[in-house]
Structures are given as structure tokens and as C-alpha cells.
Amino acid sequence: MSRLSITAQNGLFQLDTQNTSYRFRIDEHGVPVHLYYGARLPVDAPLPLPQRRDIGFSGNPGDVNDDRGYSLDTLPQEIPCGGSGDFRDPMLELVHANGALAADLRCQGHEILPRALPLPGLPALYGTGNDPGETLIVTLKDTGSDVYAKLIYGVFARQDILTRSVVIENRGASEVTLERVLSLAVDLDAADLTMTAFCGRYAMERLPETCPVGRIKAEIGSVRGHSSHHYNPAFLLSRPGATETAGECWGFCFAYSGNFIASAQVDQTGRTRVLLGIHPRRFRWRLEPGQSFSAPQVLLSYSGAGAETLSHHFHDVIRAHLCRGPWAERERPLLLNSWEAAYFAFDRPKLLALARQAAALGIEMLVLDDGWFGERDCDERALGDWFANTRKLGGTLGALAADIRALGLRFGLWVEPEMISEDSDLYRAHPDWAAAVPDRPPVRSRGQLVLDMTRADVRDWLFACLYDILNESKADYLKWDFNRSVSDAFSAALPPERMGEFYHRFILGTYDLLERLRAAFPALLIEGCCGGGGRFDAGMLYYTPQIWCSDDTDAVDRVSIQYGTSFFYPASTVGAHVSACPNAQTGRSVPLATRAEVALAGTFGYELDPARLTEVEKDDILRYNKLYHRANGLVRTGVQYRLSPPRAELAAWAFAARDGSCLLVTVVRMRPGTAAPPIPLRGLDAHARYRCAALGETHTGAEWMAAGLCVERELRQYEAALLLLERVGQTGDRE
Ligand code: DGJ
Numbered sequence: 102m103s104r105l106s107i108t109a110q111n112g113l114f115q116l117d118t119q120n121t122s123y124r125f126r127i128d129e130h131g132v133p134v135h136l137y138y139g140a141r142l143p144v145d146a147p148l149p150l151p152q153r154r155d156i157g158f159s160g161n162p163g164d165v166n167d168d169r170g171y172s173l174d175t176l177p178q179e180i181p182c183g184g185s186g187d188f189r190d191p192m193l194e195l196v197h198a199n200g201a202l203a204a205d206l207r208c209q210g211h212e213i214l215p216r217a218l219p220l221p222g223l224p225a226l227y228g229t230g231n232d233p234g235e236t237l238i239v240t241l242k243d244t245g246s247d248v249y250a251k252l253i254y255g256v257f258a259r260q261d262i263l264t265r266s267v268v269i270e271n272r273g274a275s276e277v278t279l280e281r282v283l284s285l286a287v288d289l290d291a292a293d294l295t296m297t298a299f300c301g302r303y304a305m306e307r308l309p310e311t312c313p314v315g316r317i318k319a320e321i322g323s324v325r326g327h328s329s330h331h332y333n334p335a336f337l338l339s340r341p342g343a344t345e346t347a348g349e350c351w352g353f354c355f356a357y358s359g360n361f362i363a364s365a366q367v368d369q370t371g372r373t374r375v376l377l378g379i380h381p382r383r384f385r386w387r388l389e390p391g392q393s394f395s396a397p398q399v400l401l402s403y404s405g406a407g408a409e410t411l412s413h414h415f416h417d418v419i420r421a422h423l424c425r426g427p428w429a430e431r432e433r434p435l436l437l438n439s440w441e442a443a444y445f446a447f448d449r450p451k452l453l454a455l456a457r458q459a460a461a462l463g464i465e466m467l468v469l470d471d472g473w474f475g476e477r478d479c480d481e482r483a484l485g486d487w488f489a490n491t492r493k494l495g496g497t498l499g500a501l502a503a504d505i506r507a508l509g510l511r512f513g514l515w516v517e518p519e520m521i522s523e524d525s526d527l528y529r530a531h532p533d534w535a536a537a538v539p540d541r542p543p544v545r546s547r548g549q550l551v552l553d554m555t556r557a558d559v560r561d562w563l564f565a566c567l568y569d570i571l572n573e574s575k576a577d578y579l580k581w582d583f584n585r586s587v588s589d590a591f592s593a594a595l596p597p598e599r600m601g602e603f604y605h606r607f608i609l610g611t612y613d614l615l616e617r618l619r620a621a622f623p624a625l626l627i628e629g630c631c632g633g634g635g636r637f638d639a640g641m642l643y644y645t646p647q648i649w650c651s652d653d654t655d656a657v658d659r660v661s662i663q664y665g666t667s668f669f670y671p672a673s674t675v676g677a678h679v680s681a682c683p684n685a686q687t688g689r690s691v692p693l694a695t696r697a698e699v700a701l702a703g704t705f706g707y708e709l710d711p712a713r714l715t716e717v718e719k720d721d722i723l724r725y726n727k728l729y730h731r732a733n734g735l736v737r738t739g740v741q742y743r744l745s746p747p748r749a750e751l752a753a754w755a756f757a758a759r760d761g762s763c764l765l766v767t768v769v770r771m772r773p774g775t776a777a778p779p780i781p782l783r784g785l786d787a788h789a790r791y792r793c794a795a796l797g798e799t800h801t802g803a804e805w806m807a808a809g810l811c812v813e814r815e816l817r818q819y820e821a822a823l824l825l826l827e828r829v830g831q832t833g834d835r836e
Contacts, residue, residue: 106256107213107237108144114211114237115144116254118261121403123254124148125179130165131207133179133239133252135288139349140405151177156369160186162205164244173205175370177288180206180241180252180267183281189374190318190364192286193267194381197246198275206241206250213237217255217264217422222609222616224356224643225398226255226264226422234422247273248388255398260418266398271388279386283362283378285353285399292371293341297408298363299333299665304653304686306330306634307665314338314365314373322362322380326551326587326604327631328638334361335639335669337408338375345743346407346783353377354415354669356423357397358640359608360384383590385601400639408668409783413740416671420738423639424646424674426619428626432733433647434511434577435463435726436706440470441654441680443710445478449495456505458711462719463726466578467505468513468706473498475525480584481548484520485527487566502574513578513626514570518563519611520584521552533593534559536603546585554610555592555603564617571622581615581645583631608640615644628676628704637666647674647704654680654708655687656699657819660769661747663702664754672756673737677703679725681713693718695821697725698767702736702754705729728823732756735765742783750777751816757784761802764791764826770816779809782826791826801832 108115112127124137136148159174162185173187181187182204183194196202217234219225228234237254248271255264265285271277296319299307312319321336323329334355343350353375355361360380367373377399386394400418404411420429437459443451456467471477473494475486489498502512521528521535528535528550535550537543543550553559571579590603618625629636629645633652641648651662659677666675677700682690700706707722714722739756744766746752755766764784770777785791785802792799796813805826812822 106235106258109211109213109237110144114239115142116237116256116263117141117144118256118258118263120405121261123263127208130162130171131241132173132176133208133241135177135179138287138289138351139403151175151370159369162186177290177372178286180250181286181374182206189368190366190376191281192283192376192378193250193269194279194281195248195269196278196280198277202280203245204248205244207244209240209242209249211237211239217257218253220266220395220398222612223395223397224423224612224640225266226257226262226356226400226418227425229421232257232259232421246277247271248277257418257422260421261402261404261414262418263401264398265401267396268393269388269396270393271390274390276390277388279388279394281381281384282386282394282396283376284355284396285375285377285401287375287401288368288372289338289351289375291340291373292367294338294365294373295341296365297337297339297668299335299668301330303330303632303635304651305658306637306651306662307333308661309665309668314367316367318364318366320362320364322360324360324380324382326359326590326607327583327636328355328358328361328640329586330631330633330635333637333669334363334377336363337411337668338365338373339408344407345409348407349403349405350408350411351375352402352404352411352415352669354400354639355397356400356639356643357608358611358636358638360604379605383601383604386605387598387602397640409743412668412743415669416741419639419642420671420673423642425643426626426646427624429646430737432730432737433626433704434466435729436466436468436513436578437464437711438468438470438580438678438706438708440515441685441708445472447472448493449501452494452501453504453508454712455710456508456510459707460508460510462711462722464510464707466511466513468515468578468580470515470580471517471582473514482522482524484517484522484549485525485552487516487570497573498570499573499575502576506575511577512574513580514574514576515580515582516567516570517582517584518567518614519552519554520549522549536587536591537589538591544588546588549585551585551587551589553592553594554614555606556594556610560610560614563614567618568621571625576625578626578628580628580630580649583636585632612640612644619644630676634662634666637670639669642670642674647676649676650703653686654678655684655689656691656696657689657769657771658687659699660752660771663699664743664747664752667741667743667754672702672741673704675703678706678708680707681709691819692821693721695769695819697721698821698823699769701725701729701732701823702767705733732765735763740784744780744782747771750774751780751812753780755782755784761786761789762828766810766824766826767821768812768816768824769821770818773818776815779811781809782806785826786828788832789828790830790832792829793824793826795824799829
């Protein structure tokens with residue numbers, strides 16, 4: 102049976118996208134054997150089958166009688182299992198009721214669907230009317246039990262994106278314990294790759310770091326209960342010599358916001374096993390007879406033209422098939438956030454003053470950040486008390502919001518639903534709602550504890566609170582924060598044998614609450630946040646079309662943070678604001694132009710007190726706000742080019758219109774220096790003529806791209822320039 106992108110012929114499966122192919126076959130023993138992932142191949146193109154050699158200490162499955170060359174330890178596999186004789190890291194490990202750790206999955210059949218398949222309670226790429234996606238489901242059964250696995254492959258051909266996930270079903274009569282269920286395993290035919298991961302810490306997230314992948318494993322992960330500031334759940338694997346614009350590379354991006362593990366390791370046959378999924382540490386899931394477990398989705402892609410093309414695949418699919426709701430595609434309201442303007446120190450007159458000044462600057466929304474509820478005058482208390490502090494707000498939340506709206510602004514609000522302070526009415530009423538290990542003092546972080554999101558009663562209560570707040574304030578926007586890692590993974594409501602399910606159930610609980618809220622307030626714009634970018638992942642983007650990128654608002658640091666973020670996530674999802682100088686986090690002062698031009702590469706807004714601005718700065722802000730409205734369409738929907746990395750003297754990026762009509766280039770001088778080389782340009786139509794008014798120059802796209810761009814004046818350190826190249830005709834046209 103054959104569809105546009107999925108071919109299934111005599112046990113051979115090929116998934117084709119515009120420029121890529123992925124191939125595996127079900128061998129004579131029913132094992133799905135990986136054959137190829139790379140540049141597009143004709144379906145009938147011959148490929149060498151993996152060699153079968155009798156290698157010492159690599160045994161043969163019990164049902165393979167006299168073929169000593171056949172070993173699961175050496176075959177490239179689609180779903181390698183622990184206890185099957187494959188000693189490499191597995192994708193699946195399960196323990197049967199008798200204590201045996203064993204699984205050996207053999208194919209039973211397959212099904213092809215002409216649409217993308219949603220995953221229950223989990224984020225997943227969705228199909229649209231003219232781009233429905235396609236799905237291949239391969240069903241496998243354990244040789245020694247009634248445990249089934251459904252390998253789910255999604256195809257988004259236009260964006261060159263595949264998805265992988267797996268559902269484990271216990272169709273037997275006794276329980277099974279899942280010790281490890283990853284979402285993806287792929288054995289790439291390469292032994293010389295490098296892994297680029299996006300690493301950091303609080304307030305310095307997603308800096309690319311590259312290491313060789315050899316027999317010594319390259320591995321990243323998080324066991325913090327959120328995807329983390331420290332390692333983003335997305336990584337690249339590259340062939341030697343691959344660059345931004347050339348060479349072969351693969352990208353893997355986990356649509357999940359909790360604990361994860363990602364690894365790549367060369368095996369004895371010279372292939373690289375790539376794994377990605379929920380971290381097995383602190384994970385144990387009990388499957389009763391009749392129950393099933395769905396692993397979250399991985400997005401994967403291949404590029405033969407370097408990392409930039411790979412990024413375009415991910416940007417396109419995230420924008421069109423992951424982010425949801427009316428705001429996913431729309432220009433977001435230009436906002437002023439109260440956090441760096443006032444922190445906890447505000448009252449009604451202060452908020453109204455902020456709103457008035459914001460309105461005068463052309464700002465469209467005031468976001469009331471932390472500090473508006475309960476007795477929240479500092480970060481030590483009141484999380485969970487989701488009712489207005491009428492003393493600070495000078496009345497009800499609804500009244501304040503109405504006054505702000507009367508000034509011509511929209512209204513936005515901050516919440517941190519998954520947390521609880523011990524000094525709160527909520528904790529006094531429900532101490533057992535906090536995640537804590539009995540008889541041990543809980544680990545406190547930012548002075549707060551984590552709410553037990555695994556509990557339906559906790560989520561119902563949170564939903565009711567959020568519903569009331571949103572209903573009363575008619576808020577247009579909600580900032581959803583999360584300010585600590587999860588350490589005391591214990592729920593008073595889970596039985597001991599299910600405590601290993603805490604971390605995953607926590608994330609499922611958060612997704613459930615977000616989904617209910619989205620359904621109740623479909624027009625609400627939600628911005629994800631986790632002390633900045635500690636949960637900046639494709640999982641959250643399914644619920645929140647933008648995420649606060651980092652608590653570091655220093656524009657120079659942001660050049661690096663936003664650069665790393667751009668490898669997988671489009672600019673439309675990147676929360677970026679202009680803040681005051683000296684910067685609250687780094688103490689650095691940089692020109693307002695630089696701060697604005699860096700923030701323009703994201704959702705754009707402000708995080709400062711307008712009362713402290715000079716008249717000149719106010720004029721500049723008025724100009725930048727107008728520019729935001731002119732440029733944001735391009736930033737949100739255009740094609741992003743990383744022209745020069747932050748480690749260079751001049752960092753530069755650009756957004757190109759999809760119809761070739763213009764290119765908006767931003768250049769920031771990162772280091773003091775003398776003349777820097779011209780910035781290479783991409784994204785122009787070689788045959789069109791483009792004028793750069795700022796430089797007073799007109800050239801063909803080909804000429805611009807060959808010569809590069811020389812900024813009109815010497816930029817001093819941390820100065821920036823924004824240059825627009827506009828198409829003025831085709832080659833051959835008279836000017
Ligand atoms: C962390 C966020 O990243 C900040 O922007 C701010 O909302 C604070 N939390 C408030 O506590």
C-alpha cells in the first residue's frame with residue numbers, strides 16, 4: 102500500500118519528505134531494522150543491507166537456530182529492547198510480573214493513516230486542511246508476553262519533518278512495569294558525528310556546545326522535573342565539516358517539558374545509536390492489564406545543507422503544526438511588563454502611572470507580573486493564594502483591569518500555578534497538596550515548594566482559581582511561570598508502587614490544566630516561563646505560542662541566548678523585551694538601539710519603568726514601536742538566517758520575506774575591534790535588484806550575496822545596526 106509519503110512494500114517501509122527519506126525493513130524474524138535516514142532516495146534505490154557477522158559476545162535470539170551471524174546486538178534497530186541480547190542502550194525496558202527484565206518485539210502488522218495522529222494528553226504536531234500529515238503505525242508484540250508496542254511515525258513532507266513516538270499496551274493478564282520508555286531510537290550509519298547540544302544555566306540558556314560522538318557516549322538530560330535551563334531537549338548531530346550552510350546534519354527535538362535523556366554513541370559495528378525520551382532515572386510506570394502508555398513525541402529532521410536548513414524545517418513545522426490558537430500566527434500586543442519596572446513594590450497609582458506612560462509610548466498592553474495576589478510582597482510567601490491583594494491593587498482585580506483598559510491598553514497577568522508557598526492560606530489548608538517526602542524537611546528553592554500536579558483535585562482547584570481570575574479581569578494574556586526544579590517527587594495521593602510515575606504525571610497534569618484553560622479561554626495569549634527559559638521546549642509551545650526566553654535581559658547576552666534558541670525554535674516563539682540600563686542582571690549598559698534591535702528578533706516589549714526614561718529615549722521608543730509593527734510580520738513569518746555567530750566580532754542575523762521582497766539584517770558588534778569583514782548575506786533572490794536605503798546602495802541579490810554587507814559606519818562595541826534591503830526590480834529592469 103502506498104501513499105504520497107509513506108511506502109510500505111514487502112516489509113520495507115520508506116517515509117519520504119520533500120528532501121529526505123527514512124527507510125527500515127521488517128526482517129525475516131519480524132524485527133524492524135533501520136536502513137537509512139538522509140537525502141531523498143527513490144523508493145526502489147538499492148541500499149546495502151546491514152552486514153551480518155558472527156561477532157564474539159553478541160549472541161543470537163533464541164528463535165534463530167543456526168544463524169550465528171544474526172544478533173540483535175549488531176543490527177540497527179527501530180525499537181531496541183533491554184533483555185533481548187542487545188547490550189547497547191535500549192529504547193525500552195520492561196519488567197514482567199515475575200521480575201524478569203525482558204522484551205523482544207516482533208512485527209505483527211502495520212497501518213497507514215492519511216493524517217497526523219494526536220497523542221492523548223500530550224503535545225503532538227497536528228495536521229491542517231491542506232497539510233494533514235501522514236502516519237505509519239507498526240504494531241509489534243513481545244515474544245514472551247502479551248505486551249504490544251505501536252511504533253508511530255508521522256510525516257510532514259513539506260517541512261521535511263518526521264515524528265516518532267511509541268505506545269506500549271499491556272494486553273496480558275498480569276501487570277508489567279516500564280522501567281524505560283524512550284520515544285526514539287535510530288541507529289545512524291555513521292561513526293564520526295559530533296553532537297551539538299544547547300546548554301547553560303539560569304539566566305544563560307541554550308548556548309551551543311559541540312562534542313565528538315564516539316564509543317564514549319555523548320549524553321545530555323534533565324531530572325529537574327522540567328526540561329531545564331541546563332540542557333535543552335533538542336540537539337544536532339553533524340557529519341565532519343558540516344557548517345551553518347553546508348554538510349549533512351540531523352536534528353532531534355523533544356515535544357516534552359519534563360525529565361529527558363538524549364544520547365548518541367558509536368557501537369561496535371560503527372553505527373551511532375541515537376536515543377531520546379523521558380529520562381529513566383526516577384521513572385517507573387506500572388501498566389495494569391488493559392492499560393497503555395504513550396511516550397511523548399520527538400520531531401526529527403535531516404539536512405544536506407547545514408544547520409540553517411535544519412532550523413528552517415523546525416521553525417516551519419513549529420509555527421504551522423505545533424503552536425495553536427489565534428495568537429500563534431498573529432502579531433502579539435506590544436507589552437510593558439511590570440517586573441523589572443517595579444518588582445514587588447507597586448500599588449494602584451504606580452500601576453496606573455505605568456499604564457498611562459505605556460499608552461503614551463504606543464505600548465498596547467500592561468502585564469502585571471508577580472506580587473498582585475495574597476500577601477505577596479516578596480518571593481517567600483503567598484504562592485497558591487490566587488486572589489487579589491486589594492490593598493496593593495486599591496480594589497479588585499476586575500476594577501484595576503477595567504481602569505487599565507480605559508487607558509486604551511490590554512491587560513495581562515502573571516501566575517505561577519504549579520507552586521505553593523508554605524506561608525500561604527493554601528498550604529495552611531492543604532499541606533498535603535505540596536510535593537514533599539513524609540518525615541523529611543522538603544527541599545526549598547526560592548523559598549517555595551511544588552504543588553502536586555499529579556492530583557486531579559489540585560488541578561480542579563487551580564482551574565477554578567484561574568477561571569475566576571481570568572473571568573474577572575478579562576485578561577488578554579497570562580504569563581505562566583515556574584520558578585524552581587522539582588526535587589521531592591512524592592505525592593500523598595499516589596500508592597507506593599506508582600511513586601515512580603510522579604514526574605511524568607506532573608507534566609501530564611500541567612498539560613491537562615493548560616489544555617482546559619485553553620478550551621475555556623480560546624482567545625487568551627499564554628506566555629510560558631520558567632525563571633526565564635527553563636522550560637523552553639516544543640512541549641510547552643503546544644500550549645503557549647511564546648515563551649520568555651531568559652531572565653537575562655542584557656541585550657549582549659541575549660544575542661547569544663537567542664542565537665542558541667534559534668537552532669530549533671522560531672523567533673515568533675521567543676519572548677524578548679527591552680529593559681533598563683545598567684542591566685539588572687549584568688550591570689552592563691548598552692545603547693537603547695541595541696536593546697531594541699535585539700528584542701525585535703522576538704515577541705518584543707518592555708521591562709522597565711517609563712518614568713525613568715529621558716525625552717530622547719521616549720522618542721526612540723516611539724520610533725521602535727512603529728518599527729515593531731512594520732517589522733514583526735517579517736520576523737514572525739519570514740525565514741531566519743544566522744549570518745554571523747555571537748563569537749565573531751560582529752554578530753548578525755536576518756529575516757527574509759518568503760516572496761523575496763526584502764531582507765531585514767541586524768548587526769551587533771560584540772567585541773571591540775577595527776574593521777570587521779563584510780557580513781555574508783543569504784535569503785535574497787539572486788536575480789532581483791535590492792536597495793538598501795541606509796547605505797544608499799542598490800545591487801542585485803547575487804551581488805549582495807557575493808560581496809556581503811558592510812555596515813555604513815564603524816560600530817563601537819555593543820552598538821547595533823538594522824538594515825533593510827528592499828526589492829526594487831528584477832535584473833534587466835531599468836531603475
Ligand atoms: C521569573 C520570571 O522569569 C520573571 O520574568 C518574573 O516573572 C519573576 N519570575 C517573577 O517572580
